[in-house]
Every structure is written in C-alpha cells, then in structure tokens.
Amino acid sequence: xxxxxxxxxxxxxxxxxxxxxxxxxxxxxxxxxxxxxxxxxxxxxxxxxxxxxxxxxxxxxxxxxxxxxxxxxxxxxxxxxxxxxxxxxxxxxxxxxxxxxxxxxxxxxxxxxxxxxxxxxxxxxxxxxxxxxxxxxxxxxxxxxxxxxxxxxxxxxxxxxxxxxxxxxxxxxxxxxxxxxxxxxxxxxxxxxxxxxxxxxxxxxxxxxxxxxxxxxxxxxxxxxxxxxxxxxxxxxxxxxxxxxxxxxxxxxxxxxxxxxxxxxxxxxxxxxxxxxxxxxxxxxxxxxxxxxxxxxxxxxxxxxxxxxxxxxxxxxxxxxxxxxxxxxxxxxxxxxxxxxxxxxxxxxxxxxxxxxxxxxxxxxxxxxxxxxxxxxxxxxxxxxxxxxxxxxxxxxxxxxxxxxxxxxxxxxxxxxxxxxxxx
Amino acid sequence: xxxxxxxxxxxxxxxxxxxxxxxxxxxxxxxxxxxxxxxxxxxxxxxxxxxxxxxxxxxxxxxxxxxxxxxxxxxxxxxxxxxxxxxxxxxxxxxxxxxxxxxxxxxxxxxxxxxxxxxxxxxxxxxxxxxxxxxxxxxxxxxxxxxxxxxxxxxxxxxxxxxxxxxxxxxxxxxxxxxxxxxxxxxxxxxxxxxxxxxxxxxxxxxxxxxxxxxxxxxxxxxxxxxxxxxxxxxxxxxxxxxxxxxxxxxxxxxxxxxxxxxxxxxxxxxxxxxxxxxxxxxxxxxxxxxxxxxxxxxxxxxxxxxxxxxxxxxxxxxxxxxxxxxxxxxxxxxxxxxxxxxxxxxxxxxxxxxxxxxxxxxxxxxxxxxxxxxxxxxxxxxxxxxxxxxxxxxxxxxxxxxxxxxxxxxxxxxxxxxxxxxx
Numbered sequence: 001x002x003x004x005x006x007x008x009x010x011x012x013x014x015x016x017x018x019x020x021x022x023x024x025x026x027x028x029x030x031x032x033x034x035x036x037x038x039x040x041x042x043x044x045x046x047x048x049x050x051x052x053x054x055x056x057x058x059x060x061x062x063x064x065x066x067x068x069x070x071x072x073x074x075x076x077x078x079x080x081x082x083x084x085x086x087x088x089x090x091x092x093x094x095x096x097x098x099x100x101x102x103x104x105x106x107x108x109x110x111x112x113x114x115x116x117x118x119x120x121x122x123x124x125x126x127x128x129x130x131x132x133x134x135x136x137x138x139x140x141x142x143x144x145x146x147x148x149x150x151x152x153x154x155x156x157x158x159x160x161x162x163x164x165x166x167x168x169x170x171x172x173x174x175x176x177x178x179x180x181x182x183x184x185x186x187x188x189x190x191x192x193x194x195x196x197x198x199x200x201x202x203x204x205x206x207x208x209x210x211x212x213x214x215x216x217x218x219x220x221x222x223x224x225x226x227x228x229x230x231x232x233x234x235x236x237x238x239x240x241x242x243x244x245x246x247x248x249x250x251x252x253x254x255x256x257x258x259x260x261x262x263x264x265x266x267x268x269x270x271x272x273x274x275x276x277x278x279x280x281x282x283x284x285x286x287x288x289x290x291x292x293x294x295x296x297x298x299x300x301x302x303x304x305x306x307x308x309x310x311x312x313x314x315x316x317x318x319x320x321x322x323x324x325x326x327x328x329x330x331x332x333x334x335x336x337x338x339x340x341x342x343x344x345x346x347x348x349x350x351x352x353x354x355x356x357x358x359x360x361x362x363x364x365x366x367x368x369x370x371x372x373x374x375x376x377x378x379x380x381x382x383x384x385x386x387x388x389x390x391x392x393x394x395x396x397x398x399x400x401x402x403x404x405x406x407x408x409x410x411x412x413x414x415x416x417x418x419x420x421x422x423x424x
Numbered sequence: 425x426x427x428x429x430x431x432x433x434x435x436x437x438x439x440x441x442x443x444x445x446x447x448x449x450x451x452x453x454x455x456x457x458x459x460x461x462x463x464x465x466x467x468x469x470x471x472x473x474x475x476x477x478x479x480x481x482x483x484x485x486x487x488x489x490x491x492x493x494x495x496x497x498x499x500x501x502x503x504x505x506x507x508x509x510x511x512x513x514x515x516x517x518x519x520x521x522x523x524x525x526x527x528x529x530x531x532x533x534x535x536x537x538x539x540x541x542x543x544x545x546x547x548x549x550x551x552x553x554x555x556x557x558x559x560x561x562x563x564x565x566x567x568x569x570x571x572x573x574x575x576x577x578x579x580x581x582x583x584x585x586x587x588x589x590x591x592x593x594x595x596x597x598x599x600x601x602x603x604x605x606x607x608x609x610x611x612x613x614x615x616x617x618x619x620x621x622x623x624x625x626x627x628x629x630x631x632x633x634x635x636x637x638x639x640x641x642x643x644x645x646x647x648x649x650x651x652x653x654x655x656x657x658x659x660x661x662x663x664x665x666x667x668x669x670x671x672x673x674x675x676x677x678x679x680x681x682x683x684x685x686x687x688x689x690x691x692x693x694x695x696x697x698x699x700x701x702x703x704x705x706x707x708x709x710x711x712x713x714x715x716x717x718x719x720x721x722x723x724x725x726x727x728x729x730x731x732x733x734x735x736x737x738x739x740x741x742x743x744x745x746x747x748x749x750x751x752x753x754x755x756x757x758x759x760x761x762x763x764x765x766x767x768x769x770x771x772x773x774x775x776x777x778x779x780x781x782x783x784x785x786x787x788x789x790x791x792x793x794x795x796x797x798x799x800x801x802x803x804x805x806x807x808x809x810x811x812x813x814x815x816x817x818x819x820x821x822x823x824x825x826x827x828x829x830x831x832x833x834x835x836x837x838x839x840x841x842x843x844x845x846x847x848x
Contacts, residue, residue, distance in 0.1 A: 002662040002686065004686055004688045005688070009541045012695075016695065041492075048483055048486055052479070052483035059472055059475055060476065062472055064467030066677060067467065068464060068676060069676045102701045106700060113562070114433060131702070135699045137699075138695075173431060174431075239426055252491070252706075253490060254491070255701060264428045268432060271436075275561075277526040277530045278529045278679075281677060281705045283678065
C-alpha cells in the first residue's frame, strides 16, 4: 500500500477533526444520549408545510434555473432579498458587496483563504467558535485569543496584544468576533464597545470579521433589536466583513448564508468560491428566496425567539435546581448556547466518559480555546446547547449532567484523600 | 476607504475569474445569444415529476434529517448507494473511502488543499478542465501540461516531463486526468493506456487524480460500458483518487458528487470539508438518494445517452455543412463537448466579439491551456458544448459561428493584403 503521508500538504498535516463533529459519532451510536453538544436548531420549528408548498411550485414551474448551474455570486432575486435584510439591520449593502455562501462555514473558509497566508495572525475572542478555528487553522493561521468581559472582547487587552505582536514583526490580518450571542459563551458585545472596536480597527488599520448567525434570536426579556445592531452598520470605510445565515432561522440543511464585504474583497471571495464549489445549491437558494418573499421568514422570527427563550429558561431552572452554587454561567440573552463554569479542578473533557455513562453529552470548553500560551484554560468549562432538545429532555439531561458532576467531584475527593499523607 | 490589497493572501492575489463563468455574464446580458460555452446538462431531460414527488414525500415525513445538519462524510444511505455505484463501475469501495462533496468542484478543491503546497507541481492533460485549473491555482500549484494523443495523454511525454521536473528538484504531487470524454476535448483514454498509466504511477511513486463526471454518457455507436472502465478499478495499492458526480446524470443544482480515496486521504479530505462547508445540503442528498433508490437514475441513463448522442450528431452535421474542411475535431464518443480546431491564424479569443455580434458564444481554447512554456498554444481552438441547446439552436448557432469564422478570415486576408508591399 502506498504511504500517503508523504503526499500531504502542510495544511493537511495540521488538519484535525472538530470536537463538536466528533461528538456526533457518540450520539449516533444508538444509545439514549441527551445531546447538548451541537448547536442544532429545533426541527419542530421548521416551517415544513410552507417549504413543501414552495418546492412543489418550483418543480411544477419547470424553470431550468431551479436545478441548473447558476452564477457563483448567487441567485439574483435572493441577493436582492439579502440586500433588504441587510438594510433592515442598518446596513446599506450594494449587490456587488454580496456573495451567497454554502453556509456560513464556507463564508469563514473563503475569508480565511482570501485574507490569510500561513503564519499570519488572527485575533479571536477567547473562547471562540470552533468552526472558525477550523477554517483559520486549515490555512495555517496563527490564532491568538483575547479575553472577554461581560460586554464582550476586552479592548485594552486587544490593543495590547496587537501592539505586542506588531512589535515582534508579526503580520496581524483581522479580528474575528461574534458580537451577538457568541458561540460558545452566549455573550453580547455592548453597543458602546462595538463603536469603540470599529474606531480601533480604523486607527490601527485592521479588518474586522463579524460573524452574525444568531442576531435574529434575541430573547425579548433581555435584549432587543437595538442591542444587536451590527458593527458593520457604522462602517463607512470598508473595515468590516460581515457574515450571516439562514441556517438558524429557516433551516441549516439548505446551506444558504451570505457575506457582505467591500467590493474588492467580495470579488476575490467570489473567485475563491468559484474554485470551491462553483455555486450554492440552486434549489436551496430558490426555496430560501421564496420563504423570504412569501413572508415565511418574517413569521418565523417571533416564534423562534419565544421557542429558544423558553428552552433557555428550562435549562437555567434545571441547572439551579440540580447544581445550584456549584456552577455559574452568564445568562444567555439570545442564541443557542449556555456557557457553564464547573467547580475548579473538574476537567470537562476528562469528565466526558462519565457523562456519556450517565447519558448526556456536551462540548468541553477547551475546544473553544485557541491560545497555545494559555493552554489548560477553560478546562472546567463546557458549552451546553439548549436549542434542539425538548423541555423534558433538557431537564433530564441536566439531571444526568449533575450526576456526572457529583460523581466526578467524589472521585476527585477520593484521589485527593489518597494522595494526602497520613489520611486513613 | 481602506486599501484592501494589502490584506490579501498570496493565493488571493493570484485568483482569477474563470473564462467559462465570465461567459455567463455575456449570455445573461439579455440579447439572443446561442451559448455553446458552459457544459450545462439539458434541463428538459431532468426528471421533474419524480423529483417533485420525492420532495413532497421528504417534507411530509417531517424527518428532521431532511433539513438538519448532518455528518460531514455524507448521508449514510447515500454513501451506501454510492458504494454500489462504485461497484457497478468495477471498484470495490469501502464506506471509509467515500466522501460526499458539494459538486465535483469541491472534490477538486479538497484534493488540492489536502495534497498541494504552494509551488508543488501538478501534471495535467493539455488542454485540461478549467475548474481543475482554478482549484489548483488557488492553492498556488504549478501546473505543467502533457500533450494528448488520439487515445489520451502521451505517456512518453508524461514520463519525460516527470523525470525532467524531478531532475530539477521539483516536487510533483499527482497527475490529473479526465479519462472519459475529457473536458474540453471529448477524448477517451484507451483501455491499454489506462493500465499503463496506473503501472507508471506505481513505478514512479505518483498519485493519480481521476475525474470522471461523464462516464455514464457514452454514445452507443462509438463507446460502451467496457471502454469507460475507471483507472481506479485496477488500483490495488491506493494510487488513485477518484471523483464522480450526479450533476450530469440527475441535475447540477443539487451539488451532490463524491470522492473515493484511500482511507488516510479520505480522512483528511473529510477534515478539509468540515472547514469548508460542514456538510453537503441535506435535502439535496436525500433527493439524490431517493432518485437512486427508486430507480430514477437507472431509467435516466439510456435516455441521456441517446439525447446527447443525437445532439452531437446535429452539431457534427452542421459543422460539416457550414464549415466543411476549414475546421476539424475528434469525434466525441460521449459527454458534452466538441473540441474544434479552426484555420491557423484565427485566434478564437480575439474572434469572440465578432461571434457575440453574430449571436453565438463558446469558450476559447486558450482557457484550457496551463503551460506557461507553451503559451499561445491552442489559440485556434475552441470548446463547443452541444449538451444544453435544442437541435434547432445548435444548427442556428453553428451557422452563426460559421459567419463569424468567415468574417474573421476575410478580416485577416485584408490585413495580410494591406501588409504586403506593392499590393494594390
């Protein structure tokens, strides 16, 4: 058999499987496992009947474009709809700034390929989205994390990090941020801080990559439309590349998302996409377009906000009931995720077999930390997705998690006792 | 405004728009243009009713997987179907060797990312598929072309090229071939040559990337099942990465294709795909799976073979009628393309405005030539796709093309006469 290692690119040598996708294999194993691991939308919220009607009409039309190749930029009527969505979010976006992508994951990958050379530094929130880590790592970026405060990324630390890196002669390309209900922490960057971040980017001649898949899913008891205003809405000088998606509001299986970028970058992103997959699925783009045109998306949003806010409530109540003061988390004001900090000493990754034994999975926090200087950070954290399971399953899952945590604490106590000289 | 050039990666600096996709803009301009440019399947052959029925049942099932995220490798039942398609083509392929891709374009891109470092050499047929050129160029590969004979790539030239490059210390990663009805020439690699190519790869410790989108579309008057046997069917030592697709047999708008690769490479290709788009569209994969399971694909194939063979006949007759001995081409034994050689002196790219004036477009042959040492080669060639236009449009398009060629020849004669000293 051929030894294939010798043929691999340096990028491929460094490629790793994502911790979240690995978790999929555990859940698929057939046991009764309650999964808080992947950020899946709730399939019972999908507008099945509307989609079915749209698909029937599209097929009946015999319009070749429904199943044919099409332009790399995207289906033109869909681009127009996206421009109007951008407008409703406070951004005036020309068509030549837009590109439909095959999910926001492709958006991140295209951004990575167009902006990053091996060794370039990307600054990211600490912790940050694993999909971005994967995309940036696959082009051999160096990622440096910047801690977050209650209202998002620490600007003083950000500036100090940039200055230090520039002092070392490193080329820093952009800051990657998820300002709305960040994955994994659920945090929201404060409005004032958004402005200051943009001013900083201008002053320091940096780009910002703003990833915004969750913005429509604000929970009305704690956030509103104004609180989720994109950084790009104030961008007058082409500093911000903005990504958003229909995956969390219509359905992820269509793989339809978009990038809004300054025209010279949008042109390069299109060329990168041309090589990557020629175009996003034609039927998928048409269905998403029709769902927007017919007001389906509009009708979904308030339902989704309530649906996910209720699930957050169920998870918070269960955590308080079953784990009380042993754990803490910032209250999610929107999105899919709750970021749990466990008692110090617990290693969420090492606890995973025990959790699986109890019948529950999560993503250990470590996966979201990129900073090699800080390795070991976040060991006692985990990301819990409350989006997909039912209320009952969320409650049962938290009880299972609590049993795993208590079991782990007991095991740690025994180990400490055994290691203490003179203990009985 | 920010100067974005400074932020571009070296790969992005080199990215270019594909000649074929540019042509799309001309056709979209609204004039009556007959397009022989893109390799589009004929939309009137799509099994619209079957697709409609399948989609209705999938939506009615409310099966979350129809619209949810799913495994990066692909929908498991679809992978099983692909394994059986592989088997019917003479290849025994284990599931861990397979990966569903978002069109074969993604397959080429993943292969490029997993195997190529900047500066690595890839050997390609001359001329070769532009989508592959784009994917390989985007990872900064150096491409070197090897001429083709009547039965495909010239093995003596291939070996001489490899030895020369190795002598120069270059790292040559693989040979990219389209053995069945090559894009753009329509050529078929002879069966004996396939065997010798594989033996050569083994002897010289090379990989082969075998791109096979057209194999089902052999024309029964000039080729058969035996003639399109994949090189990979004889591969016992993991030398061949094989790509194929449902785009040409079901519909391209679904973006469903696959790679079969030795397990260590398949694992890396999966990791690359994870970063690139997480998964191929869920609904698309389900529709394609159902179309296979229900025998729709099976029923399509003989219809498609006749459909495209008839169109090839129409184009050949029209070319003989309108251009006679002025042009030549190898008879397409399958696929979508006819590779036309024009009278010497005509530059197909420079003739394009005249052709557009006449109301016809094609892809000038130059786009398919990668070899910088041979620039200028293929200037008097063009790729004509006979797949999408109706019989009438093919006839009319060839007449328009003939007018453009005659106009171009007349203009050249005038220019020559004007440049001849002493001419009246």
